[in-house]
Amino acid sequence: MVREAQQDHSARAARRAVLVDGLPVVVLGWLALALGSDPDQTPAQKAWWIAATAVFALAMVWVLYRAFRRADEYLRKIQLESMAVAFAVVLVALQVAAVLDSAGIIEMRQVTQLIVIGGMAVWHVIADLRTRFNR
Numbered sequence: 001m002v003r004e005a006q007q008d009h010s011a012r013a014a015r016r017a018v019l020v021d022g023l024p025v026v027v028l029g030w031l032a033l034a035l036g037s038d039p040d041q042t043p044a045q046k047a048w049w050i051a052a053t054a055v056f057a058l059a060m061v062w063v064l065y066r067a068f069r070r071a072d073e074y075l076r077k078i079q080l081e082s083m084a085v086a087f088a089v090v091l092v093a094l095q096v097a098a099v100l101d102s103a104g105i106i107e108m109r110q111v112t113q114l115i116v117i118g119g120m121a122v123w124h125v126i127a128d129l130r131t132r133f134n135r
Contacts, residue, residue, distance in 0.1 A: 021063045022124065028056040029117040037110055053113070060120070078130045079123075086123035090115055 032052040038045065068076060093115045101108035 019124070021066055022120070025056065025059045025063050026117065026120070028052060028059055029113060029120075032056045033113040033117070036113065039107070039109075056113075075131065078134070079127050082123050082127035082130065085126055086119045089122050090119035093118065 032049065032055075035045065035049040035052050041049065067079060071079060094112070097106065097108055097111045097115060100106045
């Protein structure tokens with residue numbers, strides 16, 4: 001009973017840490033998305049957009065690194081499985097977006113970051129639900 005309580009507490013702490021670490025990443029993603037949404041950008045606006053996107057990507061790598069470093073073997077397994085599902089969702093979404101871009105319905109440039117942010121959301125939701133219901 002005590003061991004279960006400790007595992008539950010550590011799982012809750014790991015979920016909280018990923019959420020706290022992930023919030024700035026989501027904000028950076030939305031900022032990069034907003035900066036890149038204008039099709040007629042000046043060179044300075046393009047530079048800000050590229051910088052925000054680069055910081056977003058680096059922050060995402062940092063959050064993943066910290067999440068894996070903190071997790072025990074079971075949580076790592078759940079995170080990897082959740083990331084695999086999110087990766088598949090992102091690949092399918094990018095393929096659909098590429099087809100829609102080719103058809104002239106949407107602009108790929110405007111939805112790419114939304115797809116990546118959505119993939120992160122899928123990863124977090126699946127990992128959180130699996131951690132809550134499989135212990």
